[in-house]
Amino acid sequence: MLSPALLTEYKTQLFSHLNPMKKLLLIPVLLVVALSTAFAQTSSDSTVTKPYLPVRFLVGASFEFGGDKVAEVQFTNGESQSIPAGQGVSIHAGGQFQFPKLDKFLLRATVGFKYVTTQADNAHIRLSRIPLHLTANFMATDKIRLGAGLASHQSITFKTDGIGQDFELKGSTGAIFEVAYSFIGVSYTAMTYKDKYSNSYSANNIGITFSGVFPK
Template sequence: MKSIFTLLSLLVLINYESLSAQQITAPGGAKFLVEAGGEFGGEEILTVYFEEGGDQKMRAGQGGYAAVGGEFHFKDLKSFMLRGTVGFKYVTTAADNANIRLTRFPINLLGYYKINEDFRLGAGLTTHQLIRFKGDGFVPDADLSSGLGGRLEFGWRWVALTYTAINYKNEFDYSFSAHSIGVAFSFTFPQN
């Protein structure tokens, strides 16, 4: 996993360095991509009950994330583009006396059809790596895994609605849903 992350990071940096030296004037080329968002859904993995009353459910698909990657345009296929990202996704509970959390590293590769300059539809593959649940002494820690999943996006300029379909497995090979819907905000550099 470290070698994949290192390779993707290197490719992004190499592409960004070559782009910063020259402006893209013709269709085709690559841009540096920064993305952040929030996702909700998936099976419940834990319910935290608070001393003052109330509770909070932690779900496998929920969390906020930040990602970096690249956006690749094709010179001869102006209506299509590719985006690849590596990110960090995190969710925690609101408990004051515990730091119960779920972390993972989503890797996404999506192809897009550009409806026009503002709207796009995307579909592709995702995998989540190094999935860690930390119970902070209240519940047992767990390392989880995922296979390949699917991801869909409908975007307008810098904002997109997302749907991710992926399952996690625990050490006992029990599979559960980490499917989620969300909102993503993305920016590319250079702008033109």
């Protein structure tokens, strides 16, 4: 079994260096490594009958790509970097709920933090949001999971670290779909952001997801 200790981005002129804040991206990577180890340890024993637990702790991470450009940064060397509405790395936690005598049907609810930054070294420019997910899931086999439900993004904020104009986008709700094998999956989220002038930005994205429940 997994030891508990294992779970322990408006244009502006900027210098083009690597951003130290990218070190934050190591958080979901480390989480993925932990989850991979956990499933590697538990999947080898297929003879043990899983006990019925109505609620399990759920943790996960995702890498998502896509969406319209909501901002762009121009560097002093002539290069630029755009910030897509749907892009970012996220970590999330919540619960998985199972109903009596319906072991193939699961309900998952999570809250997380989604974040994307730029290559700027002298400013912490980022787009962040709080994603809330509620999905119904069907276990087609012991390892293949099909999920669909609602995704809501709140506190959608773009900050320039004082060198440009910050702005916020309105909270939005859309649909999310996922196909997963064991702890790894592929997701699609359909969502639209709007600014205070009612301009729309597609936040549709495709993601690679990682998740695990505890106790097993």
